[in-house]
Amino acid sequence: MYIYTLIIRKIFGNGNFVLKMNSFALSGYSFFSTTQSSGLPTRNEIEEKFKWNLSDIYLNNEEWEKDFDLVKLNIPKYSNYEGKLGSDLTLLKRCLLLDEETGIKLERLYLYSMLSKDSDLRVELYLGMDNRVKSLFADVSAASAFIKPELLEIEEDVLRALIKEEQFTHYSHFIDELLRQKPHTLNKGEEKILAMGSEINSIPHDVFSIFTDADLKFPIIEGENGEPVEMSHGRFYAALYSKNRDYRKRAYEAFYKPFKEFSNTLNVLFNGNLKTNIITARTRKFNSALEASLNRNNIQVSVYNNLIKSVENNLQPMHRWAGLKKKLLNVDFIAPYDSYVTIFENHSEKKYSYDEAVKLVFNSLQLMGEEYLNPLRTAFENRWIDVYETQAKRSGAYSSGTTFGAHPYVLLNWTDLLNDVFTLAHEMGHNMHSYFTGQYQPYIYSNYSIFLAEVASTFNESLLHEYLIKNSSSKEEKLFLMEKYLNNVTATFYRQTMFAEFEKTVYEKTENGLSLSTSDLRIIYKELYQKYWGSAMFVTEDEEFAWARIPHFYYNFYVFQYATGFSASEALTTKVKTEGNRAVQKYLNFLKAGSSDYSINILRDAGIDMDSSEPIIATANKMNQILDEMELLLNI
Numbered sequence: 001m002y003i004y005t006l007i008i009r010k011i012f013g014n015g016n017f018v019l020k021m022n023s024f025a026l027s028g029y030s031f032f033s034t035t036q037s038s039g040l041p042t043r044n045e046i047e048e049k050f051k052w053n054l055s056d057i058y059l060n061n062e063e064w065e066k067d068f069d070l071v072k073l074n075i076p077k078y079s080n081y082e083g084k085l086g087s088d089l090t091l092l093k094r095c096l097l098l099d100e101e102t103g104i105k106l107e108r109l110y111l112y113s114m115l116s117k118d119s120d121l122r123v124e125l126y127l128g129m130d131n132r133v134k135s136l137f138a139d140v141s142a143a144s145a146f147i148k149p150e151l152l153e154i155e156e157d158v159l160r161a162l163i164k165e166e167q168f169t170h171y172s173h174f175i176d177e178l179l180r181q182k183p184h185t186l187n188k189g190e191e192k193i194l195a196m197g198s199e200i201n202s203i204p205h206d207v208f209s210i211f212t213d214a215d216l217k218f219p220i221i222e223g224e225n226g227e228p229v230e231m232s233h234g235r236f237y238a239a240l241y242s243k244n245r246d247y248r249k250r251a252y253e254a255f256y257k258p259f260k261e262f263s264n265t266l267n268v269l270f271n272g273n274l275k276t277n278i279i280t281a282r283t284r285k286f287n288s289a290l291e292a293s294l295n296r297n298n299i300q301v302s303v304y305n306n307l308i309k310s311v312e313n314n315l316q317p318m319h320r321w322a323g324l325k326k327k328l329l330n331v332d333f334i335a336p337y338d339s340y341v342t343i344f345e346n347h348s349e350k351k352y353s354y355d356e357a358v359k360l361v362f363n364s365l366q367l368m369g370e371e372y373l374n375p376l377r378t379a380f381e382n383r384w385i386d387v388y389e390t391q392a393k394r395s396g397a398y399s400s401g402t403t404f405g406a407h408p409y410v411l412l413n414w415t416d417l418l419n420d421v422f423t424l425a426h427e428m429g430h431n432m433h434s435y436f437t438g439q440y441q442p443y444i445y446s447n448y449s450i451f452l453a454e455v456a457s458t459f460n461e462s463l464l465h466e467y468l469i470k471n472s473s474s475k476e477e478k479l480f481l482m483e484k485y486l487n488n489v490t491a492t493f494y495r496q497t498m499f500a501e502f503e504k505t506v507y508e509k510t511e512n513g514l515s516l517s518t519s520d521l522r523i524i525y526k527e528l529y530q531k532y533w534g535s536a537m538f539v540t541e542d543e544e545f546a547w548a549r550i551p552h553f554y555y556n557f558y559v560f561q562y563a564t565g566f567s568a569s570e571a572l573t574t575k576v577k578t579e580g581n582r583a584v585q586k587y588l589n590f591l592k593a594g595s596s597d598y599s600i601n602i603l604r605d606a607g608i609d610m611d612s613s614e615p616i617i618a619t620a621n622k623m624n625q626i627l628d629e630m631e632l633l634l635n636i
Contacts (some may be wrong), residue, residue, distance in 0.1 A: 050385075160175065240252070317623040505528075526544045566624040590606040
C-alpha cells in the first residue's frame with residue numbers, strides 16, 4: 001500500500017503530520033494534554049466560537065462510524081489484486097484507486113478522532129476511537145503491503161506507460177519516488193511483517209504521551225502572590241516569563257520533579273524508541289537511523305551534518321546573548337529558568353486577548369495579498385481554531401496538517417502572552433500551507449515534509465515580528481520586541497540544533513552497541529547545553545533531565561528542520577519585502593506544491609538553496625546585527 005503509506009507517519013506520529021510547535025514550543029514545549037486541574041475551566045465553560053467545529057469533518061459520531069465500516073469493507077478487496085499488478089494494467093489502476101479511496105477515508109477518520117480526543121483526554125469514547133483508527137490503519141497497511149514490492153517488480157517502461165493515461169498523469173513524481181526507494185524496499189512477505197508491526201512501533205511514543213500528560217502528577221506550589229498553584233504544562237511555560245525569579249525557580253523545579261522521579265521509566269521508553277528506529281533502518285538496509293529518516297524526503301545526511309557544524313562554528317552570537325542577559329538581569333549566572341524572562345526590569349509585558357492577536361496577525365500579513373488573506377480570514381471566522389486551555393486538553397499547539405477533502409485545524413492553549421500571538425502566527429503559517437496544498441494537489445501529493453513546514457510557520461512569525469517593531473510606540477517596546485526575536489532565534493535555531501546534535505549523538509552511541517543509562521543521557525545533554533549557552537549559563541541538575549520530557553525526541557530526527565526552516569524563512573521574508581509580487585507568487589507556489597517534488601527542489605524553486613550553508617550563517621549574522629542595535633539603544 002505505497003500510496004497509503006504516505007500517511008503512516010501522520011497516524012503514528014513520525015512524519016508529515018504537522019505537530020506544529022509554536023515559537024516557544026520549539027524550546028521543548030510538550031504538545032500534549034495537561035493533567036486535570038481544578039483551576040482550569042471545563043470545556044463546557046468555553047464559548048463555542050473559541051472551540052473548533054468538528055462537524056466540518058463529520059456531522060456526528062455515527063457518520064464517523066459509517067466511514068469506519070466502509071474502510072473495513074475495503075480491506076478484503078486488496079486480495080483481488082495481490083500477485084496480479086504486473087500482469088494486468090487494468091487491475092493495477094483499480095488497485096491504485098482503491099488505495100486512494102481507502103487512504104482518503106482513513107485520513108479523515110483519524111483527523112476527527114484525534115481532534116475529539118485532544119479536546120479532553122479523559123473521554124474514553126474518543127480514546128477508544130483513536131485506538132481503533134490506529135488498529136484499522138495497521139490492518140489496511142498489512143493487507144496492502146504487497147503493492148509497493150509488486151510495483152517495483154514491474155518494468156520501468158510499463159510504469160512510465162501508466163502515467164501517459166489522463167487519469168494517472170499526476171503519478172509521474174510518484175513513480176520517480178517509487179524507483180528511488182527501490183533499494184530499501186523489501187519483498188512482499190517482509191513488507192507485510194513490517195506493516196503488521198507498525199502499531200507496536202508507536203508504543204514508546206504512545207506510552208510517553210499518555211504517561212506524561214494524563215498520568216503524571218505535578219505538585220502544588222506557592223504562586224507569585226502567595227496563592228497555591230497546581231503546576232501544569234501551560235502554567236510552567238507562563239511562569240518562565242515571570243519577573244519573579246524565585247517563582248520561576250519554584251515553577252521550574254516543580255515541573256521537573258516528576259520527570260526526575262520517573263527518569264528510569266522514561267529512560268526505558270527513550271531507549272525503546274531509539275532501538276525501534278534503528279531496527280527499522282537496518283531492516284531497510286540503511287547505514288543509520290539518521291540516513292533512513294532523511295531518506296523519506298530525499299535529503300542527504302550532509303545537510304544535517306552541515307547544520308550542526310555551521311551552527312557550532314557560529315555560537316558566538318548565542319554566547320553574546322547569554323552574557324548580555326546575565327549583565328542586564330544583574331545575576332552571577334543565568335540558569336535555564338532565566339532563558340525567556342525579559343531582561344528589562346521595568347518593562348511591563350502587554351497582555352493580548354485572542355481577538356486582538358487575530359487582528360495583529362492578519363495585519364502583519366497584508367503584503368501577501370488577497371489570495372493568501374481570504375482563506376486566512378475564513379479560518380479565523382469559521383472555528384478552525386481551538387483557543388483556550390481546559391481540563392485535560394492536549395497542551396501546547398499544533399496544526400493538523402492536510403487532510404484531503406477537509407480543511408486543517410489548529411490547537412492552541414491561550415494565556416494572553418505576546419508569545420501566544422507568535423504562536424498564532426506560527427500555526428496559521430502551517431494552516432495556510434496545508435490549506436493551499438489540499439486545494440492544489442491530488443491526494444498522493446497532499447502532504448508536505450516538516451523540512452518545508454517549518455519554513456511556512458516561521459515565515460509568518462518573521463513578518464509579525466517586523467510588523468510589531470515597525471509599529472512600536474516607544475524605544476522600550478522596540479527593545480522588548482528585539483528581545484523577542486533573540487529568544488526566537490535561541491529557541492528555534494540554536495536550541496533545535498542542540499536537540500539535533502543530541503539525537504545524532506545518542507543514536508550513534510546506541511548503533512555502536514552502547515546501552516545509555518539515565519546518567520549517560522544526563523551527561524550528554526548537560527555538556528551540549530553548556531556548549532550552546534556558554535560560560536554565562538549555569539546548568540542546573542534539573543535541566544540534565546530535559547531529555548526525559550521532550551516529545552520531539554520520539555519523532556526520529558525531526559527537530560533539525562526547525563533550524564533549517566527558520567533560516568530559509570528569514571531569506572524568504574527578505575525576498576518578499578524587496579522583490580514584491582514576484583516573490584509573493586513564488587512563495588504561494590511553494591505553499592501549493594505539497595509533496596509534488598522533493599523538498600530541496602521545492603524550496604529551490606522558491607529561491608532558497610539549502611544545499612548551501614549560507615542561510616544558516618546569515619541567521620547567525622542577523623542575530624549579531626540585532627544585538628548590535630540593542631546595545632546601541634541601551635548605550636552599553
